[in-house]
Amino acid sequence: MARNQQLRVLQALDVARTQLYHFMAIVIAGMGFFTDAYDLFTISLVADLIVHRYYPDGRTGNYISVLINAVSLSGTIPGQLLFGWLGDKMGRKRIYGVTLLLMVFCSLASGFTFGKSTYKSVVVTLCFFRFWLGVSIGGDYPLSATIMSEYANKRTRGAFMAAVFAMQGFGNVAAGLVGMITSKAFDNSSPDNIDYVWRIVLMFGAVPALLTYYWRTKMPETARYTALIAKDAKMAASDMSAVLNMHIPPEEEDGINLTSEDQYGLFSSDFLHRHGLHLLGTTVCWFVLDVTFYSLNMFMKDIFTTVGLLDGHHDQVCKVNACQMARPPVTPGYRKSVNLFKRTSDITGLHTAIAAGCTLPGYFFAVAFIDRIGRIKIQLLGFTMMTAFQLCLAIPYDKWLECNNNKYGFAVLYGFIFFFANFGPNTTTFIVPAELFPARLRSTCHGISGAVGKIGAVLGVCAFSFLSCNFRVLLFLLVGCNLVGIVFTLLLPETKGKSLEEITGETEEGQTLDDEATVVNADDGIHVVPV
Secondary structure (H helix, E strand, O other): OOOEOOOHHHHHHHHOOOOHHHHHHHHHHHHHHHHHHHHHHHHHHHHHHHHHHHOOOHHHHHHHHHHHHHHHHHHHHHHHHHHHHHHHHOOOOOOHHHHHHHHHHHHHHHHOOOOOOOOOHHHHHHHHHHHHHHHHHHHHHHHHHHHHHHHOOOOOHHHHHHHHHHHHHHHHHHHHHHHHHHHHHOOOOOHHHHHHHHHHHHHOOHHHHHHOHHHHHHOOOOHHHHHHHOOOHHHHHHHHHHHHOOOOOOOOHHHHOOOHHHOOOOOOHHHHHHHHHHHHHHHHHHHHHHHHHHHHHHOHHHHHHHOOOOOOEOOOOOOOOHHHOOOOOOOOOEOOOOOHHHHHHHHHHHHHHHHHHHHHHHHHHHHHHHHHHOHHHHHHHHHHHHHHHHHHHHOOHHHHOOOOOHHHHHHHHHHHHHHHHHOOHHHHHHHOHHHHOOHHHHHHHHHHHHHHHHHHHHHHHHHHHHOOOOHHHHHHHHHHHHHHHHHHHOOOOOOOOOOHHHHHOOEOOOOOOHHHOOOEEOOOOEEOOOO
C-alpha cells in the first residue's frame, strides 16, 4: 500500500544539526517534569507531619497516609487520558500552557488548604487540590513527550527525550533538599509549627512551573501536527525555518494529502492490526514498572525505618517486626523524645542521598546510551537488573533486619533498584509510546499508556499498605511484575535511528531519505548533516 512521501520540512527536522533551540526545548519541557516529580514525591516526605497534626491516632493515620500519597497519582490517570486526547485534537502547543497553569494553582492551593486548625477538612481540601494537581501532572506527560519527539532529529531523539524525562530526577533531588532545609529551619521550634513546614514544602512546587510558563507560550506548534494533522504545510515550513535557522520551502499542497487507507482511527481494525500489540506492550510495561517504582519510592521512609536507618517506634529494637514497617512514624507510638522536625529532616536527607546517588545517575546513563544501545535493550536490561536486586533483598530478608551494619548494604541494593529503573524502563516507557504511533494518535496513545501506568502506581501504593506485615512477599510480587515487563517488552520494535514516519509507516515504502546523500542542498536551501 502506498504511503506519503515524507515532507521536506519533516526531513529537515530529522537531519537537522543540534542547535540551541533543542536545548531550550529540553529545559522548557523538562521543567514540567521537574515540577511533576517534586509535587509527586514531596507529599510522601511530609505526609507524616500532616497525619500527626490532624490524625494522631495511629490506625486511622495509616489509611490517611496512604490516601494522601495515592490521591495525586489517581488524578494523573484522567489527566493523561484527557490532555493526551486534546493534544491530538487541538494541538500540542495550544493546551501545553494550560497544564502548567493548573499545576501552579494547585501547588499554591495545597498550601492554603483551609479548615479549623485541628479539623479534618484541611486534609479533605488538601486531597481535593492534590487530585487536580495530579490531573495537571498527568497532562504534562503526553504533551511533553510528543512535543520533544516531534522537534528532535532522528539521530539524537532518544537522548533529547531522555533528557526531558531526566529533569524528573532533579525534581526528586529538589524535593528532598527543600524538605530538609525547611524542616531544619524549624528544628527547635514548637510542634505547633508543623503546619508551616508541610505547607511551605508543597507550595514551593509552583515556583519552577511559573518560571517556564512564558516560554511555553512562545513555543511554535510542532511541524508534524501542523503539516500532517492541521494540514498547513506552509505554516509548518515557516515555523521550522525560524526554529532551525534555515530556509525550508513550503511543500506543494497535494504533498500532504493522506490516502484514505491511512485515516484509520484508534478503535479501528486497521489500528488493531498495525499497532494493537504495540499499545499492549507500552501499557503493560508502564503498568508493571510503576507498581514497583512508586511503591518503593513513596514508602521509602517506612522501609528504612524497618532496617534501622531511620528512628522509629518506641518498641523498635535491634530486630524490627515487619508488621511495624508501614505504620506512619508520627503517631503516639513514637517515643516522646523524637523530634518530628528532626525526623523529617532525616527522612528528606536520606531521600536526597538515594535520589542524588542512584536515581539521578540512572537518568544520566539513559541519556548517554539510549541512542547507542537502543530502547528495547535498555528496557530489558533495566527489568532484569531490578529483578536481580529485588531478589537480593527478598531472599535473605531476615538477615537485613538483624542488628548489625546490614542496613547500609540494604540501602545500597535498594538504591541500585532505582538506578536500573531509570537506566531502564522508567525512561524507555516514557519514550517509546511517543515514537511508535502515527502523528494524529501519538499524544492519545501516549496518554493511554501513561494512564495505565499510573493505575499500576496507585495499586502499588495500596499493595504496600495491605502487605505491610510482609514486605518480603511484596518484593517477590514486584519481581513477578518485572518478569511480566520483560515478556511484554519483546512485543515492541526498536525505534533507534529511524524517523517517526518511518517507524509508523507513514512514508512511502522503500523511500530513501535525503540525509543519506546530502550535506547542503543548494536548490532547496536546507542544511543537513550526515548521520
